[in-house]
Structure formats: C-alpha cells, structure tokens
Amino acid sequence: MVPLEGKQLVIFVLWVALTAIVIGVFWWVMRSTRRPDAYDAVSKGGYRLRKSWAWFYGTLLIAAFAATLWTVPYAWAQPAAAKRPAMVVTVRARQFSFSMPSRLPAGRQIEFRVTSDDVNHGFGIYSPQGVLVAQVQAMPDYTNVMYFTFSAPGTYTIRCLEFCGVGHSDMHQTLTVYPAKGSV
Ligand SMILES: [Cu+2]
Structure with missing residues (x-):
C-alpha cells in the first residue's frame, strides 16, 4: 500500500x-x-x-x-494489493542497458522501482506478442514506481523508449516470465 x-x-x-x-x-x-x-x-x-x-x-x-x-497502476487501487504485498524489483537504466532481474514470476503484482544512472531513458515492457504492456520513465536522481502484474508467462522484451544516445536502438534485453507457483 x-x-x-x-x-x-x-x-x-x-x-x-x-x-x-x-x-x-x-x-x-x-x-x-x-x-x-x-x-x-x-x-x-x-x-x-x-x-x-x-x-x-x-x-x-x-x-x-x-x-x-x-x-490505474497505483497500489491502493488494486484489489489484490491488500492481500499480498507486491514483489519489489529495482531497475537501473544506463547507457545502454538495464540492470534488473532476468526472470520474474507471472501472476504476482510487481512493484518496479525505476531510476537511471545517467540520462533519461524509457522503460518499456513488451509482451511475447510484441505489444507494449507497461512503460515508465527512467530518470536520473528520481525513482518512478510502477505496479504491474504479468498475466502470462513467456519471453518478454525490455526496450528503452527514450532516445538516449548512439546506442539507444540496441538498448533492449529479454525478460523471462515464469509461471506462478501454486497461488496466484
Ligand atoms: Cu534509449
């Protein structure tokens, strides 16, 4: 909350x-x-x-x-948030990669804490089908909090959505979302 x-x-x-x-x-x-x-x-x-x-x-x-x-992606507006605390995941963006876990669970609310070590970046999550499912700005000296629950397992892609320098177009990496264990 x-x-x-x-x-x-x-x-x-x-x-x-x-x-x-x-x-x-x-x-x-x-x-x-x-x-x-x-x-x-x-x-x-x-x-x-x-x-x-x-x-x-x-x-x-x-x-x-x-x-x-x-x-709306705020904890107080999520019915599930009261039942189970969100899993906190820190994301640090920098030219030209994201420092974050490469595996995350499906079916569990995740609290992304997103910041940047250098310039402004975008933190965009694309589904295995290539659909942008969540995004937030990664800003230096500021932490943006975004709540998101992966509805299905699969290979997701993280992409930078803010032109941040010569390596911007290569600033992407994969994220494996594994099935939820037992409870949802
Ligand atoms: Cu970029």
Missing part, C-alpha cells in the same frame, strides 16, 4: 481546491447571466436539450470512471 503523502498529498489537495474554484466561477457566471429575455421562448427548448445531454454525458463519465478506476 502506498498512501498519499508528501508532494502527492499537496498536489491532490491543490487539485481539489482549484477544481472547486473553477466550478465556483462557472456557477457564479451561470447564476449572473440568468435573466429573462426575448429569447426565452426559443431558448427553453435549447436548455432542455442541453440539460439532457449534460445528464447523458455526466452519467457516461461517472460510469466510465467507476468502471476503470481499479485499472
């Missing part, structure tokens, strides 16, 4: 405050421009239409938010 703390908490509180201010301004403008005029008869139908669209999209947005929230 990674609770909101430090900078994240400050940003969250700021975001809530700014959102409240923006909504307040919109509300105030809406209230201040509400007066009867000659277009009333025409505008009534328009307002009705607008209202139904607002309800439609509002409901759609809230439903989409509720349906997809659990897929």
Whole structure:
C-alpha cells in the first residue's frame, strides 16, 4: 500500500481546491447571466436539450470512471494489493542497458522501482506478442514506481523508449516470465 503523502498529498489537495474554484466561477457566471429575455421562448427548448445531454454525458463519465478506476497502476487501487504485498524489483537504466532481474514470476503484482544512472531513458515492457504492456520513465536522481502484474508467462522484451544516445536502438534485453507457483 502506498498512501498519499508528501508532494502527492499537496498536489491532490491543490487539485481539489482549484477544481472547486473553477466550478465556483462557472456557477457564479451561470447564476449572473440568468435573466429573462426575448429569447426565452426559443431558448427553453435549447436548455432542455442541453440539460439532457449534460445528464447523458455526466452519467457516461461517472460510469466510465467507476468502471476503470481499479485499472490505474497505483497500489491502493488494486484489489489484490491488500492481500499480498507486491514483489519489489529495482531497475537501473544506463547507457545502454538495464540492470534488473532476468526472470520474474507471472501472476504476482510487481512493484518496479525505476531510476537511471545517467540520462533519461524509457522503460518499456513488451509482451511475447510484441505489444507494449507497461512503460515508465527512467530518470536520473528520481525513482518512478510502477505496479504491474504479468498475466502470462513467456519471453518478454525490455526496450528503452527514450532516445538516449548512439546506442539507444540496441538498448533492449529479454525478460523471462515464469509461471506462478501454486497461488496466484
Ligand atoms: Cu534509449
């Protein structure tokens, strides 16, 4: 579990405050421009239409938010995270390779702690089918945390996704994902 703390908490509180201010301004403008005029008869139908669209999209947005929230890659949003702690894996990128384990288990949540020894790199995980399944920036003097669970065993490929120098195109290596033992 990674609770909101430090900078994240400050940003969250700021975001809530700014959102409240923006909504307040919109509300105030809406209230201040509400007066009867000659277009009333025409505008009534328009307002009705607008209202139904607002309800439609509002409901759609809230439903989409509720349906997809659990897929965000944060520990607190993962139902499985509470049951079993994630396996911590440190990844250090450098020109032009990644220092990390070459074998990892499937079916277990992994907490990748990704950083760089020199310049900015990208840390991208490609499935055996060549599909990019997860990626995060590898930055010097900063550790990015990414949660990922390999759904299937196989030979994955790690690729750098940020042009980092002359050897960038050769900055890739394989990662063997082995089947989960017993429990999932
Ligand atoms: Cu690169």
